[in-house]
Amino acid sequence: MYRFKMHIVHVAAEFAPICKVGGLGDVVTGLSRELTLLGEKVEIILPKYNFLKLNFQKEIPHFHVKEKNELIDNAMWKQEVEGCNLHFLETHHPHQYFNRDKIYGYDDDTPRFIYFSKAVVEYLKLKNEPIDVLHLHDWHVSTIALLVKEIEQNKLSVKKIVLSIHNIEHQGKCASHDLTAIEIPHDLTEPLKKDDPSFPETVNLLKAGIIYSDTIVTVSPTYAKEILTSQYGFGLEKVLQKYKSKLLGILNGLDDKLWNPETDPFLKQHFSASDSMKKVLSSKQKAKKTISTSSKAPWVGTISRLVPQKGPELIEEALRKTVEMDGVFVILGSSPIPEIQKHFEYLKQSYKDNPNVHIILEYNEELSHTLFAALDFLVVPSHFEPCGLTQMIAMRFGTVPIVRATGGLKDTVFDCENFSNPAQIRNGFSFQKATKKEMAHTIERAFHLFKNDPIAFQSLIKHGMNTDFSWKRPAREYLRIYQITDKQSLLDRFHYLRTRREISSQF
Numbered sequence: 250m251y252r253f254k255m256h257i258v259h260v261a262a263e264f265a266p267i268c269k270v271g272g273l274g275d276v277v278t279g280l281s282r283e284l285t286l287l288g289e290k291v292e293i294i295l296p297k298y299n300f301l302k303l304n305f306q307k308e309i310p311h312f313h314v315k316e317k318n319e320l321i322d323n324a325m326w327k328q329e330v331e332g333c334n335l336h337f338l339e340t341h342h343p344h345q346y347f348n349r350d351k352i353y354g355y356d357d358d359t360p361r362f363i364y365f366s367k368a369v370v371e372y373l374k375l376k377n378e379p380i381d382v383l384h385l386h387d388w389h390v391s392t393i394a395l396l397v398k399e400i401e402q403n404k405l406s407v408k409k410i411v412l413s414i415h416n417i418e419h420q421g422k423c424a425s426h427d428l429t430a431i432e433i434p435h436d437l438t439e440p441l442k443k444d445d446p447s448f449p450e451t452v453n454l455l456k457a458g459i460i461y462s463d464t465i466v467t468v469s470p471t472y473a474k475e476i477l478t479s480q481y482g483f484g485l486e487k488v489l490q491k492y493k494s495k496l497l498g499i500l501n502g503l504d505d506k507l508w509n510p511e512t513d514p515f516l517k518q519h520f521s522a523s524d525s526m527k528k529v530l531s532s533k534q535k536a537k538k539t540i541s542t543s544s545k546a547p548w549v550g551t552i553s554r555l556v557p558q559k560g561p562e563l564i565e566e567a568l569r570k571t572v573e574m575d576g577v578f579v580i581l582g583s584s585p586i587p588e589i590q591k592h593f594e595y596l597k598q599s600y601k602d603n604p605n606v607h608i609i610l611e612y613n614e615e616l617s618h619t620l621f622a623a624l625d626f627l628v629v630p631s632h633f634e635p636c637g638l639t640q641m642i643a644m645r646f647g648t649v650p651i652v653r654a655t656g657g658l659k660d661t662v663f664d665c666e667n668f669s670n671p672a673q674i675r676n677g678f679s680f681q682k683a684t685k686k687e688m689a690h691t692i693e694r695a696f697h698l699f700k701n702d703p704i705a706f707q708s709l710i711k712h713g714m715n716t717d718f719s720w721k722r723p724a725r726e727y728l729r730i731y732q733i734t735d736k737q738s739l740l741d742r743f744h745y746l747r748t749r750r751e752i753s754s755q756f
C-alpha cells in the first residue's frame with residue numbers, strides 16, 4: 250500500500266562519527282540512516298562545532314535569535330554525511346557558544362544548548378515546512394518541546410514530538426533565568442523544578458522534554474521500566490510515573506558496517522556467523538596471538554569507560570577470580586575520574602609480573618576490535634546500563650557475554666542456565682545482584698562450562714553470532730511509533746507491550 254513519506258526532523262548534540270562522545274551519537278546516525286534507507290524524508294539538526302571540517306554549503310546566510318533582549322546573528326549550513334541530510338547551526342553569539350574544541354564539559358553547557366534549542370525553533374519557523382515527527386535527543390534539546398507546545402504552537406506545524414532519553418543520569422540543570430533569557434515566561438519555568446530539597450531553585454531541562462513530548466523512548470525496554478523507580482530514576486521517577494502512558498523502550502541497533510567480523514580491517518582472519526565453528530575458533534586464536542601468546546585457558550576481559558556506572562569494583566573482582574582460576578584477563582579502558590584511574594594503574598603495577606594479566610589504560614579503537622574477537626568472555630557488570638553496545642559487539646564477534654541483568658544487558662543476554670529462557674536464545678551468563686560474590690560465582694560458572702562442555706559453550710557463541718543486532722528492526726519500531734498520533738495513547742500502550750514481545754521473540 251502506498252504511504253506518504255514522513256518528514257522526520259532529529260535534533261541532537263551528537264552525530265557519529267563526526268561529533269560523537271558516546272552512544273547518543275551512534276543512535277542518531279544509525280536510526281537516521283536506516284529511516285532514510287526506508288524512504289522517509291529525514292533531516293538532522295546539529296550545532297556547527299568549531300572542530301567540524303566538512304564541505305559545508307550555506308543554507309540561510311542570516312537569521313536572528315533573541316537572547317536577553319539582544320538580537321544575535323546566526324547562519325544555517327547543510328551537508329550530507331553518512332547518507333543523511335544534516336543542517337548545522339552557526340551562531341555569532343558573543344560567548345562563542347560552539348566555537349569550542351569539545352561538544353560538552355563547559356560551565357555554560359546549559360545556556361549553550363538552551364540557545365541552540367531556541368535557534369532551531371527560529372530556523373524551523375523560517376523554513377515553514379510541516380513536520381510529521383520532531384525527534385529530540387536528551388536534555389540538550391528538551392527545551393524545544395516546551396517552545397513548540399507552549400510558545401510557538403501557532404507558528405509551527407509539528408504533528409508529534411518524540412523525546413529519546415539515552416541516559417537519565419544527565420538532565421541539564423540550570424537556573425530559571427537561563428530560560429527567561431530566551432523569553433520563556435517565569436510561570437512556565439516553575440513546573441520544571443525537580444522537588445529536590447538540596448537544590449529547590451534548580452530547573453531541570455529533561456523534565457521539560459518529559460512533560461511536553463508526545464512519546465518518550467528509552468534505549469531498551471527494561472531501562473524504560475527501571476527509570477520509573479528511585480533506584481534508577483535519578484530523581485525523575487515521580488514525573489516519569491505521572492507520564493508513563495507515553496513511555497516505552499526500543500533496543501538500540503549496532504552499526505553493522507563498523508562492527509562486522511567478516512570485513513573488519515583490524516582482524517588477522519575474517520569470519521562470520523555462516524562459517525564453521527572451527528574457523529570461528531581459529532580466528533579467535535589468531536586474534537589472541539596478536540595480543541599475547543595464546544593459551545588453552547579461557548580469556549576474559551572488558552572494554553569500557555572505567556566509571557562507577559560500569560562497576561569498576563566488580564571488574565576488579567572478575568580479574569581476581571579469573572587469575573585465581575588460571576585464566577587470562579584483559580582490561581582495555583580508561584577513567585575520567587582520577588581516583589579510579591589511579592587505582593587501575595596500581596592494579597596494573599601489582600600484576601606486572603603476571604603474564605596472564607593485561608591492563609591497557611587507554612582508548613584504543615584498533616585494539617578494541619581485535620580484543621572483541623580474541624576474548625572468550627566479555628564482562629559487563631554495570632550498576633545500570635540504558636542499552637550497552639559492548640555486549641552486542643562481543644556476540645557479533647563470537648565472544649560470550651557475562652553481564653549484570655540490568656537495562657539493555659537484561660534485554661540482550663539470556664543466561665544459559667536459566668531454563669525459563671528458550672534454548673535457542675540462551676547466549677551468555679547473567680547475574681542479578683551487583684555484588685562481588687555474584688560476580689565471582691558467575692565467572693566460576695563460565696569457566697566450568699568452557700572447560701567441561703565445549704559443545705554447549707560453542708552453542709552460546711553461535712546463538713550470539715546469529716542474532717540480528719542491525720538497525721533494521723529498531724528503525725521499523727520507531728516508524729510504527731511515529732505513525733501513532735497523540736489521541737492514540739492507549740494504542741501506544743498496546744504497541745509497547747507488543748514491541749516487548751517481538752523483541753524477545755526474535756532472539
Ligand code: ADP
Pocket residue numbers: 271272552553554581582583611612613614617636637638639640
Ligand atoms: P557507554 O556509551 O556507556 O560508554 P557502550 O557499551 O554503550 O557504553 O559503548 C561503549 C563504546 O565505546 C563501545 O563501542 C566500546 O567498544 C567503546 N570503548 C569503550 N572503552 C574503550 C577503549 N578504552 N578503547 C576503545 N574503545 C572503547
